[in-house]
Amino acid sequence: MEKRRSTKARKEEDDEDNTIWWWLVEKGIIPSFLCISVFALLVRVSVSLHPYSGAGNPPKYGDYEAQRHWMEITLNLPPKEWYRNSSTNDLSYWGLDYPPLTAYQSYVHGLFLRSFDPESVKLYTSRGYESYFGKLLMRWTVLSSDALVFFPAVLYFVFAYYSGRGGRKSDMAWHIAMILLNPCLILIDHGHFQYNCISLGLTVGAVAAILSNRDLLASVLFSLALNHKQDALKDIGSISLCWLEISMGMEGLLIVFYFDFTFSIYPSNKSYQSGVAALLSVSGSYCSHLLGRCLRRRNPLFEVFKLGCVVLGTFAIVWWPYIHSFHSISEVLSRLAPFERGIYEDYVANFWCTTSVLIKWKRLFTTPSLKVLSLAATISTCLPSMVRQVWSPSSQNFLYGLLNSALSFYLFSFQGM
């Protein structure tokens, strides 16, 4: 074993000696990961020194205030009232419109804030609360979620991805650096202020679990991701792109990076709701891949049943406070998927917005028919890769399928994402 490794190492030595980072991967992948993640954290903290968007800009401020407000609401009200408009919970002022897992996360972070800076999460009085220390605490909540959820998930992903193909250590290190230093993610979470790292971390974890054939874990993680942010797969786009970056090699990197950038900055800035189309296309790849794999097992029905149970169970746990009555479920659901907005917001680089220069979609069709149209477009563009997944599931195709559904969702879904 040792001998084989050493001859292999000698062969790679020539290549690895030619990079200026030869010493970084010398000790194995865990130390390199440690080093890269400390650097990535440093970049994140440095970015977080800058103001968040909407700082000092009343009356609505920005996402920072939305997140802080959610902490205030979840901390001071019982779970049943989180999604309900009442005298204490004015939903028109940054009402909670993310699934329950986000609410729980806000609650935990709210506890953290309350123990250090109680003023920042007081009901009513804390609206628009901005202070040096408050900002710092909020930044640290994002930072810690990133380090605790996203970073381990990436490590898991890289291990799962390379376990089959046995790539070079420097490739793995590059891959880790590519994902952890993705500028869009850093800017949105630590500059603009959001918690994408959690949903994204769960999604990456799910991808890794699929790659390492742990279907049940994958479904749990993915259900959790969906319950954190309904448009989780939109973000997986950037991850798949990172992966593509590696497989395409360096020449494709610049183009992809640019694309990557426009791809995730704008949508996340512009929209907070996604809708049913999201859920469909998001889960599409996962379900089809898992389904395809289950059908190849000895007891296909039992496998599907097991997966279904796990998914339902996860959902049931997360939705526990709301599943007692149909009314409260529909209350939450209506918060998650509002269709009042138009098919596209300005500046979003999707299909509808781009083609609207030539075809005035909003004038030609009514909103309901546009909904159907966009749904049909999204599903039909997702379908090929989904069918292929059911037909012959493979890890490689699964990743392409993810990319495909993320893109089709981003390009064709209602409200532009």
Next chain:
Amino acid sequence: MKDPKNNQTQITNPNKPFTELLWFFLIASCIKFLLIPAYHSTDFEVHRHWLALTHSLPLSQWYSDETSPWTLDYPPLFAHFEHFLSLFAQFIDPTMVHLQNGLSYKSHLTIFFQRVSVIVSDIVLMYGVYCLTRNLERRKRNFVWVLVIWSPGLMIVDHMHFQYNGFLLGILLVSLAALQEGKDLVGGFAFAVLLCFKHLFAVAAPVYFVYLFRHYCRGGLIRGFGRLVLMGTMVFAVFVAAYGPFVYYGQIQQVLSRMFPFGRGLCHAYWAPNFWVFYIILDKLLAFLLMRLGFHIQAPTASFTGGLVGDSSPFAVLPTITPLITFIMVLLAISPSLVRAWRDPQPRLITRWVVYAYTCGFLFGWHVHEKASLHFLIPLGIVVLQSREDASHYFLLSIVSCYSLFPLLYEAQEYPIKLLLLLLHAILMWLGFSAYFSKTKAAEASDPGQRGGDKFGLKRSRGSGSNDIRFRIGWIMKVYLLGLLVVETWGQFLHPILLGNRLPFLPLMLISIYCAFGMMYSWIWQLRRIIRSIDS
């Protein structure tokens, strides 16, 4: 098998090191740019005021103006540097360079301009490192860059606390590079220029003098004298260029009194981790013990951090320290390296001697700032890969010195940054050293004949060490480094919880004392090395 290849890479593409170095520099610059909104100390206002001062007033009044308490106390070339910067600053924001209106002025553009000026002036540092490392083998070179260009100390002092050390150290490195290559005249010139930028670098002047006298001015009486005259004239010319105008305006007395404010105390407000920390503590302990034994000890009225010298002694028992004593002590401490330089002036050892001189200046000097540890840390990075002992010494020293800079940034916002900087540095050093020395070992094992005579002539530990030269740190060092963690935990968490607001100086004092042990170790280690080389 390896050596020819490395030589090949050196020969084939001479421009390549620079492009590679540029990458390192750009990565560091990215972080520096991100750190623009970070905390900056009063030094920021000091330098802004100097911009305004040199921009609005004629040369003759630079050192006599008292508009702000932050009077100009750097040598003239630095004032010219500020004047040069102010030429651009006036277009960015005119208020910044206004003498009265600009006081404590902090617009976004001002901060941006000043920060960027530091980042851009670091190009000198990059050039200095380039000069020093362009002839090194590639693997060594890369790693030296990591130590110098990504130095967390420079990041903390220059790009957060705000100073221009990278620029000044760059000049020092250029000078050292010239000396190592045997271009003594250039080296001497660069050092003279450096002294006219910041006179604190003068601690190494004896080493420079002795080295240049013995190395440059040799070859017979006449030739040697001729060279001495040449070198002397050149150094004199630099000083005339810098100080001449002030002599002409009759300001030289004023300039010197500004540059050497001996009214300051033995220690800075935050005690730099040096020898005097032990002296102070010993004095306190003795006073305490004697009091217990029934002696009558008068409590000192003066403090050692400020106050005028000669008023009263800040020490209860031990004799007072005057600037002269510190001066003599520094000279005494440096003397082994002077003897060595006198006996056998070797270009390859000059960096070590200069580093040693700055270490002595740091340990025994008068009113030393903690930032002065960068003066020896940065040049030491150049020679660190010569042996495993060097590497482990550097590993300890750089962590200690970076940690001793922590009190400069006391606000909560920068806390994770300084922690991550130190952590990243430690991991990089660990990865780099272990990779480098394991590779060196492999290369030596594969062809012992070629590698036996190390280029730098330094003995590796033979015998038991010859089959294990991998990078390791001893258990004492490990325990000491873990102790840093304890000190930090005490200062940050346990002290506020257990003692509340009582003894507020204790955490800082602990850091000073604890780091002072590391610094003393480093001094003794270097001294031993120099003395040993005398014996051999």
